[in-house]
Amino acid sequence: MKRRTLVAAAGATLAAGALSGCKPQASSDCVASAQQQFNWKMVTSWPKNFPGVGVGAERFARVVEEMSGGRLKIKVYAAGELVPALEVFDAVSRGTVEMGHGAPYYWKGKVPAAQFFCALPFGPNAAEMNAWLFKGGGMQLWEETYQPFGVLPLLCGSTGVQTFGWFNKEITRVEDLQGLKMRTPGLGGEVLSKLGGTVVNLPAGEIFTALQTGAIDAAEWIGPYNDLALGLHKAARYYYTPGWQEPNVTFELDINLKAWETLPADLQAIVRAAAREVNGDMLDDYNAKNMEALETLRGEGVEVRRLPDEVLASLRQAAAEVVEASAAADPQAAKVWAAQMAYFKRLWAYAEVAERDIYRIRE
């Protein structure tokens, strides 16, 4: 299940007990572990060289290799190379590979609470989700949720605000969503269903053709950066904002707990820091590249439209009911959602005199 190569270099011998808990001060142990080479596999939910999230996963592996001086090498596999996109969590849980990268809501069928760590319609933005995860008890709940599966989750990527997506007809009333066949996953998809739409699940590579042939009426993918790469603007006329369904999506590293315990303390610290570093870098990347891509799309004649307030109000009401019902269906999901509701209510009250007000005073 795991390949480790022990490199006994420069005459050093491997000390017993160096496999775990190597403390920074215990120099003789550390020297021993410093000689040990780990070669890990990381499966992902992303196509090869995929902008944003896929680049971020590859960046994580590179940063870890640089920081560890090559002692921890992580080979990154695109979706389907070793396991299909949506079986990343399973592969890590079983120990087929040491590590995976994906979006928590991909495994909601197996872990219903997972999607609450991922994206909440009309929910927190990236900074708010980060504050809850790292300073409000969120990471502990996430670890508790995955512990029965032998998986350690680490936050490793945020998209920031997404868009509502691509349409070939105008949305002027909430009734326009009825009968709409749309590609949109997660809780947002359930909201659309509740309002009479039909959710169609398609992997990235099939969205363009489905939209162009009329097999679907609309498609939500990520945002301008990724959408431009798929060419969706060539198959649809209107680009609707804002991405009420995903004010942020988080991505996770899944680490097999048994594999994790074989890493010495310094490599564990490197993996943790790299995950968080990539989380920041990916958000910066999305903010910058989404901006550039939206300029390109507008230049090519795409009509960027905002959903009418009345439609957003209906969506918000439906979203509240969907999230509530989804949380109620699973005890761990209910626990996570209760903690989030309490925390975000407080954080949003603070945002009123802080982050939010900064946007107002710019005018």
Add this chain to the structure above:
Amino acid sequence: MKRRTLVAAAGATLAAGALSGCKPQASSDCVASAQQQFNWKMVTSWPKNFPGVGVGAERFARVVEEMSGGRLKIKVYAAGELVPALEVFDAVSRGTVEMGHGAPYYWKGKVPAAQFFCALPFGPNAAEMNAWLFKGGGMQLWEETYQPFGVLPLLCGSTGVQTFGWFNKEITRVEDLQGLKMRTPGLGGEVLSKLGGTVVNLPAGEIFTALQTGAIDAAEWIGPYNDLALGLHKAARYYYTPGWQEPNVTFELDINLKAWETLPADLQAIVRAAAREVNGDMLDDYNAKNMEALETLRGEGVEVRRLPDEVLASLRQAAAEVVEASAAADPQAAKVWAAQMAYFKRLWAYAEVAERDIYRIRE
């Protein structure tokens, strides 16, 4: 200027040329450098155990030590222990110490362009500043600005939105700022001066007494988290928001370039990643703790007031003139500001359909 201890452990000998450019794949060099111990000093602009930014600086040193398995130890010095708070940059530039942590605008007297990397009145928030620095060419300009001083800057901390501060009289018209003696630094202070106020510079430890005795009429420090720690609410009645003068303040690591070049590649990667990891963690910390502290302050009867729109409009106009004049006074500052203006204009247009709209649709 620098103390290095070479630890030849486990029988390994130090290979020639291991001091710089150790490539991850070059295992014999890496093993050699893996034995080398660096003991660095980091001076800071912060009192001992200072909440938020001070804790962040200490966290940086700890994370680096953990990731390096103790090979790079950084001893953190509070303001005044080795050098005064505002002489951190100088000490690093001269090579008195290898590293420092402070706020760029503290050395605007020596490097006029520095404050443009720090805080801009009515300017970008933390996420926007990060996007410009890492994806919009900002870091390159920052490095270029400090290069003549032999200093490498790394972003290492963000406060997020601050507050306008503590007042004992109400601000209902812009005329109420005339004659006001206020502790507020940087470009925000210059804006206050332009509108008839008097800027008083005081270190953290003297603000409370000055406010209580009436030596100053008002004081801006950071935000609820740090302000509560100083007890400013016991010396003033009104707490005004929003922090138009500092929608975000960035903190920097200053690294002596000659010292930097002695680090092997893996330790350089560790320092870079730790700085960025701390940047994320500090923002999360401020968001969470500011929220909690504002609840505490409100519970103790503090009156949180928003500046009237009319006053904010006058401040915005004055701020535009102050920033423009400040940029025009120095060629490098002018270059940085021109790049920022162009970038943030584009980013703000994107925010209108993304981050900003998410706040609107929550209602």
